[in-house]
Amino acid sequence: MNKQQLTENIKRKKTFLCVGLDTDIKKIPEHLLNEEDPIFAFNKEIIDATAPYCIAYKPNLAFYESMGVKGWIAFEKTVNYIRENYPDQFIIADAKRGDIGNTSAMYARTFFEELDIDSVTVAPYMGEDSVTPFLSYEGKWVILLALTSNKGSHDFQLTVDEHGERLFEKVLRTSKKWADDNNMMYVVGATQGKMFTDIRKIVPDHFLLVPGIGAQGGSLADVCQYGMNKNCGLIVNSSRAIIYADKTENFAKVAGEEAHKVQQQMEEELKKAEII
Amino acid sequence: MNKQQLTENIKRKKTFLCVGLDTDIKKIPEHLLNEEDPIFAFNKEIIDATAPYCIAYKPNLAFYESMGVKGWIAFEKTVNYIRENYPDQFIIADAKRGDIGNTSAMYARTFFEELDIDSVTVAPYMGEDSVTPFLSYEGKWVILLALTSNKGSHDFQLTVDEHGERLFEKVLRTSKKWADDNNMMYVVGATQGKMFTDIRKIVPDHFLLVPGIGAQGGSLADVCQYGMNKNCGLIVNSSRAIIYADKTENFAKVAGEEAHKVQQQMEEELKKAEII
Numbered sequence: 049m050n051k052q053q054l055t056e057n058i059k060r061k062k063t064f065l066c067v068g069l070d071t072d073i074k075k076i077p078e079h080l081l082n083e084e085d086p087i088f089a090f091n092k093e094i095i096d097a098t099a100p101y102c103i104a105y106k107p108n109l110a111f112y113e114s115m116g117v118k119g120w121i122a123f124e125k126t127v128n129y130i131r132e133n134y135p136d137q138f139i140i141a142d143a144k145r146g147d148i149g150n151t152s153a154m155y156a157r158t159f160f161e162e163l164d165i166d167s168v169t170v171a172p173y174m175g176e177d178s179v180t181p182f183l184s185y186e187g188k189w190v191i192l193l194a195l196t197s198n199k200g201s202h203d204f205q206l207t208v209d210e211h212g213e214r215l216f217e218k219v220l221r222t223s224k225k226w227a228d229d230n231n232m233m234y235v236v237g238a239t240q241g242k243m244f245t246d247i248r249k250i251v252p253d254h255f256l257l258v259p260g261i262g263a264q265g266g267s268l269a270d271v272c273q274y275g276m277n278k279n280c281g282l283i284v285n286s287s288r289a290i291i292y293a294d295k296t297e298n299f300a301k302v303a304g305e306e307a308h309k310v311q312q313q314m315e316e317e318l319k320k321a322e323i324i
Numbered sequence: 325m326n327k328q329q330l331t332e333n334i335k336r337k338k339t340f341l342c343v344g345l346d347t348d349i350k351k352i353p354e355h356l357l358n359e360e361d362p363i364f365a366f367n368k369e370i371i372d373a374t375a376p377y378c379i380a381y382k383p384n385l386a387f388y389e390s391m392g393v394k395g396w397i398a399f400e401k402t403v404n405y406i407r408e409n410y411p412d413q414f415i416i417a418d419a420k421r422g423d424i425g426n427t428s429a430m431y432a433r434t435f436f437e438e439l440d441i442d443s444v445t446v447a448p449y450m451g452e453d454s455v456t457p458f459l460s461y462e463g464k465w466v467i468l469l470a471l472t473s474n475k476g477s478h479d480f481q482l483t484v485d486e487h488g489e490r491l492f493e494k495v496l497r498t499s500k501k502w503a504d505d506n507n508m509m510y511v512v513g514a515t516q517g518k519m520f521t522d523i524r525k526i527v528p529d530h531f532l533l534v535p536g537i538g539a540q541g542g543s544l545a546d547v548c549q550y551g552m553n554k555n556c557g558l559i560v561n562s563s564r565a566i567i568y569a570d571k572t573e574n575f576a577k578v579a580g581e582e583a584h585k586v587q588q589q590m591e592e593e594l595k596k597a598e599i600i
Contacts, residue, residue: 114438117397146420151384174469175476177475197424199451200450202451204491205451209485215483259424264424
């Protein structure tokens, strides 16, 4: 999916919500445990209920890998289900990969050839040749970690270098030479508030993937105030606050309602910014 | 496996070689493609041929994930095969993971509970709470990326901060407070030569996992000169130069011979340093 299509989806559906499919066998409703593939059964219902209110899905690989082979099967089935039934949804493999060139190339093959995924999150620590193998696929995206939502983001990402630049700023400035805003996005945590202003100085036109609203406590209003650009330029993720809003047989309906509430807040923000 | 056991294995077997199981279906001998599980068939023969000459195996997850579900099955079978047949081998899941706390905890569950793996490589960019979930398992290890072997290591890892400290040095100094040398190691590329001296100033007693000899061109002699400590403190990895040394039906025998050659060089280095 290219940048224009993604922006059109946001305007048409009046939402920039991404639903994070952090599906944990220990947290899904009990009645699903009788299903042949409980993880996929859960995802399928969540997807059907939330699809009208979001433009992206982000399965986090950790949750699937923790189930071993069964988890991988559920992951693949989930990706294929979205692709077949909701072709306008942008799929993000939240994998935070990054390795030496020939290894990153293997990961790229997995996500972009074996599976029809739109984008993968990548960690920047190993530098250019760990990222570029993901960039050789037309219409596919790297989403590079810049300033994450967790407390540990302070340990290294805010380190000020000898020229007065913080590490996350150097990551943005350096990596935007590797690719343009048609195949690179950045992860910026919703918990980072006014830091979005500094980020927009370096990458005004790039899409930002923003985790951290909901369970992690970030504010959607702050993210929009400081991070939105003239085409929105935001994909805001919520995982736990939507998918685990209810633990009964009613879980999917309630998840849909929660997603709808977020969509309505996003519609207001898009109107306020005169994007729709 | 604890530090003392690992050191004893090194002294007893006179080697600190780790064989990297970067098994690529496109690179294995053709006759194996008729096997039910060609990746596992390859690994099994490589392991049987090289086990006398190494103390560790490092499957790189990218190579398995690129095969989807089949790849995960091959990965699990490989880990279980090593565990059952060569219990003195240290198993490294080269995964370069690292995510927010609850997600890192899922990865830890995968590698340390679902599978009986000794250690996992982790990327430091997201800081303390992305690493600590891996540290709560007795006898299990985090191997944190410090200074990697690839060209891109220069992009961010060598960035000098306002106090004159390079990022990889800050990673070492900061992270060694999170755990001691009984459950933390560091990745330092063999291509980094004299930088090992600077690293040993900060972490004199930690084990270092050293990729980059063989196909990547690093020198074993340099690594030993600048990086070895009084208990060796090194696990040096070779992947492609050993496992793909021969592409005929003779591949395992030749891989064993290559591993034996490296073991002999390592024995010399251990004697030179009066460790054995």
